[in-house]
Amino acid sequence: MNVIIISASPNDDGLTAACATAAAEGVRLAGGQAEKVCLNDLQIGMCRACENGWGACRNDHACQTQDDFQALHSRVLRADAIVLVTPVYWGEMSESAKAFTDRLRRCEASAGAESRLAGKPVIAVAAAGGTGGGMITCLASIERWIQHVRARTFDLIPVNRWSREYKLVAIQEAARTMVAGLQIQS
Ligand SMILES: Cc1cc2nc3c(=O)[nH]c(=O)nc-3n(C[C@H](O)[C@H](O)[C@H](O)COP(=O)(O)O)c2cc1C
Numbered sequence: 037m038n039v040i041i042i043s044a045s046p047n048d049d050g051l052t053a054a055c056a057t058a059a060a061e062g063v064r065l066a067g068g069q070a071e072k073v074c075l076n077d078l079q080i081g082m083c084r085a086c087e088n089g090w091g092a093c094r095n096d097h098a099c100q101t102q103d104d105f106q107a108l109h110s111r112v113l114r115a116d117a118i119v120l121v122t123p124v125y126w127g128e129m130s131e132s133a134k135a136f137t138d139r140l141r142r143c144e145a146s147a148g149a150e151s152r153l154a155g156k157p158v159i160a161v162a163a164a165g166g167t168g169g170g171m172i173t174c175l176a177s178i179e180r181w182i183q184h185v186r187a188r189t190f191d192l193i194p195v196n197r198w199s200r201e202y203k204l205v206a207i208q209e210a211a212r213t214m215v216a217g218l219q220i221q222s
Pocket of ligand 1: 045046047049050051052053123124125126127128163164165166167168169170171
């Protein structure tokens with residue numbers, strides 16, 4: 037099983053990175069392959085809402101704006117499961133997470149039941165390192181995204197500075213359990 041772990045923080049040694057590492061370890065413990073991607077290392081711009089707002093992606097299910105999106109879109113489609121880890125900024129996902137998930141939603145939600153993400157399990161992690169607030173609003177927005185692309189919410193995990201130690205264990209265990217379940221199904 038191949039799990040793509042998408043992290044969306046500019047910091048490579050912060051809370052988000054620690055959560056992504058915990059998820060990768062869980063995948064490996066279950067015998068899966070973890071493929072880590074740091075969105076902030078890529079050039080993925082925001083959705084340009086082409087034409088009248090419904091661009092060509094509505095029918096083509098591909099984004100016309102050429103940047104690093106296309107390659108990552110393909111990798112996400114190939115993966116058996118997704119882990120999305122974002123820092124909490126203003127009670128929301130980070131800008132890099134928003135840019136990528138917005139464009140992915142345009143391409144896949146427009147396919148309805150034919151979304152290539154349909155049924156794909158997702159673990160989303162919201163890492164709040166400041167006041168510790170805003171994790172739930174961030175995860176609520178990610179949950180709507182999961183529903184729009186018809187993926188499957190495996191778990192939504194809030195983590196902050198105070199819960200870090202035991203939530204890293206929970207993230208690892210969530211990833212391990214998700215991969216183990218996929219292996220049983222296959
Ligand atoms: C622009 C901005 C907005 C932020 N908003 C919040 C917030 O709403 N709640 C919170 O607890 N932390 C907030 N933080 C702090 C980050 O969630 C915290 O730094 C987190 O650890 C970032 O992940 P990192 O360690 O991977 O950088 C914010 C940080 C930035 C830069």
